Amino acid sequence: MIRIRDQRDTDAFARLFDYFAPRIKGFLMKSGADATTAEECAQDVLTTLWRKSHQFDPTRASVATWIFTIARNRRIDLLRRDRRPEPEDLPWGPEPEPDQSDVIELQQETARLADALSALPEAQRDLINKAYFSEMSQSEIAKITGLPLGTIKSRIRLALDRLRHAMK
Incomplete structure (x- = not known):
């Protein structure tokens, strides 16, 4: 060698x-x-x-x-x-139009969610907006609001529970 x-x-x-x-x-x-x-x-x-x-x-x-x-x-x-998996065949052309009943159902569900969100207490609605629409972590929300992390978690859990019941 x-x-x-x-x-x-x-x-x-x-x-x-x-x-x-x-x-x-x-x-x-x-x-x-x-x-x-x-x-x-x-x-x-x-x-x-x-x-x-x-x-x-x-x-x-x-x-x-x-x-x-x-x-x-x-x-x-x-x-x-x-x-290593083989890449899947990519579909060509426009995607098929969604079924109109699905579109209407999604619009109705979106309207129900908006109503349920507006019915939440302001403190809970604000936390849901920050967590889900602004995509902030609970730790980030705690820093911005000055609230304890446990309070943030509790309020978000309560808000999600109310939204779940409203959407049924």
Whole structure:
């Protein structure tokens, strides 16, 4: 490995290749790769070894440890690639018009919600507006209003309960 690293010795690389290629392939097959994938990956590992031989440091790892670490990382890359879901087909053209009964039902529900919100006590309505329409966290609301966090949580819970009953 030192001769490959320092002198780019192709004969030394050929010997290293002959020795490690079947061992890497076996290692990858034991970890679940099929024979073809294992062989391609082993070749890729040894190509990486040639390209990155300047990074080999015998004080940090043995040659075998360094090579099998590269193989293990390559196997993890393959697993991640294989588990990546394929993008779904995107629909083309305009979306279909919603059913008119659904539109009317949504409008009626929206009107009921608006009525229920306006019927809430001002303190609760203000907190619901901040939490859900301004998308503020309860901690942020506590800082702005100066109210204790427990009070904020209680008022929001009561307001949501009233809204739930009003929407039934």
